[in-house]
Amino acid sequence: MSAPSIVWFRDDLRLADHPALRAALDRDAPVIALYILDEESPGIRPLGGAARWWLHHSLASLDARLRERGGRLVLRRGPADRVVRDVVADAGAAAVYWNRRYGGPEREIDAGLKAALREDGVEVASFAGSLLFEPWTVTTGAGTHFSVYSPFWRACLALPSPRAPLPEPREIPGPVRSPASDDLADWGLLPTAPDWAGGLRDTWEPGEPAARRRLQAFLTEDIDAYDRARDQPSAGATSLLSPRLRWGELSPHTVWHEAVHAAGAGRFLSELGWREFAWHTLFHFPDLATRNLRREFDAFPWPPLRPTALRAWQRGETGYAIVDAGMRELWRTGYMHNRVRMVTASFLIKNLLIDWRHGEEWFWDTLVDADGANNPFNWQWVAGSGADAAPYFRVFNPELQASKFDKDGRYVAEWAPEYRAPDGRPPLPLVDLKSSRQAALDAYEHVKRAPRD
Known part of the structure; x- marks a missing residue:
């Protein structure tokens, strides 16, 4: 029997249209499906809480589907370059396949691993799958x-x-002896003390x-x-x-x-x-999550952080209905409607004058769909510091946005009902919209005067 092939699954937790898996099957050898929880390699950003919840259930679904077809999912934890080489040695694998990643640290890991494996005589190939x-x-x-x-x-x-x-394979032949695998439950991806994921379970079925x-x-x-x-x-x-x-x-x-x-x-x-x-x-721009893409925005005069204002925004207690509804939807479901994402982000940055990176970090921890590109890209878009960004002078007025896009009030009624109830007692507004907008415009004058690279 031919030496097995390893398919390294990353953010491609599926069987259909999986070019790396197809390449392994075409090699006509046993297939080892591998997933690595890498929180140790330099530059790799650990997942947020909502993402970890989703990952657990998506991995469980993928393993079940592999088993239906004759394979199984091998789980390992650690730095990816070491783990892949360990599994290659354990299994006597002759080939390793993966679908490409595009973040800076991820590309460095993959390039180094590809070179090292090829020096050892292992066939390595990467594919466009994402x-x-x-x-x-x-x-x-x-x-x-x-x-x-x-x-x-x-x-x-x-x-x-x-x-x-590409079509979904009907059979995925596993090796006679599968490499040792971690137990998914031992990774601790699910919240337990407390278990705050009830809303995620009610909203989503990963897989x-x-x-x-x-x-x-x-x-x-x-x-x-x-x-x-x-x-x-x-x-x-x-x-x-x-x-x-x-x-x-x-x-x-x-x-x-x-x-x-x-x-x-x-x-x-x-x-x-x-x-x-x-x-x-x-x-x-691999450091998109931490540095302004437009470097003149480094001159923006962020005031000292007010932790109480940041916490009020995070909890949906700003005193503005659509902002609070969005932040509560996010906490409950791990998701927020895109229009409301823009409104809540604009309020944090341009009304509360809180650095966009604080908002990006909160969304990274609470969104089930937060990824390394879209999350920071969209925050920088709202801030005005990113690619094709919203003009610095565009400040989303949450009251006007609610009147335009939630005319019947159903969204606010669902997520922040005290704003719609006759006897409701919503929180007092954190800031005045008119004066806080003007403060943001005044601060942006520093950006306009900053030198451009």
Whole structure:
């Protein structure tokens, strides 16, 4: 029997349209499916609490599906370069396959590991499984990266259409002797003291089968209303696919090809384009979560942090209905409607004058769909410091936003009912909207005068 192949699963927790898995099966040898919880390699950002909850359940689902087809999921914890080489040695593996990652530290790990394994005579190959268009394939006429979304997406659409998704394998032959595996429960990914995940359990079912069902439900029931109602948080017109794409339970190629011919698909696919743009931006700016992309924003005069104001925002106790509703939805479900994300982020940055990095860290810990690109990209977009960012003078007025996008008050009534009840007693406003907006504009004058690189 041929020496086994290792498929290193990362943020691609699926069997369908998995190019690395397909390569291993084509080699006609036993397959070892490996997942590594790496919280030790330099530069790797530990997952937030909501993400850890999702990961636990998605891994359990993936393992069950592998077992149905003759394989199993091997779990290991530690620095990825050491763990992969250990498993190669334990199993006598002759090949290692993975789908590519695009963050800076991740690329360094993968490149070093690829070189080391090849020196040892192990076949190594990586594949495009997580983006429609890889970062080095989309450039300006001058050969540089794009900093504005619209020309970026036009350039993407001028390229050959994304490849068709690969079929799901029916059989995945495991080795006669599988390498030792950690017990998923021992990783402690689920909250226990206290167990705050009740709302997540009520809202989500992680795993590839549930992701496929959600995609089909969106395409048959909601996509025709997407363009018209996507900005209304109570309309139910959004896809709810962001965590599925974040964890790779669906590939973007699958979503693209199943949606492209649906009525109203153009606007929806452009949102996939924003996901691509965020990852392309991270590829070129690996420290996106910690440094202003537009360096002149380093001159922004953030006042000393007021912890009580930050905590009030985190808890949904700001005194502004749509902000508080959004923050409570986030805490309960691990999710927030995109329009409300922009409003809550703008309020933190431009009304409370709290550095966008504090908000990015909170969303990283509480969102089930937080990833290394979209989360910091979107925070910098709102702050005005990122790629194709909102103008610095654009401050989302939460009262006007509520009157425009939650006209009937259903969203606020669901998540912050005291604002709608006749005898409700909402918290007092933290700040005055008019004066805090002016304070933000005054602070941004420092940015306007700052030298540009």
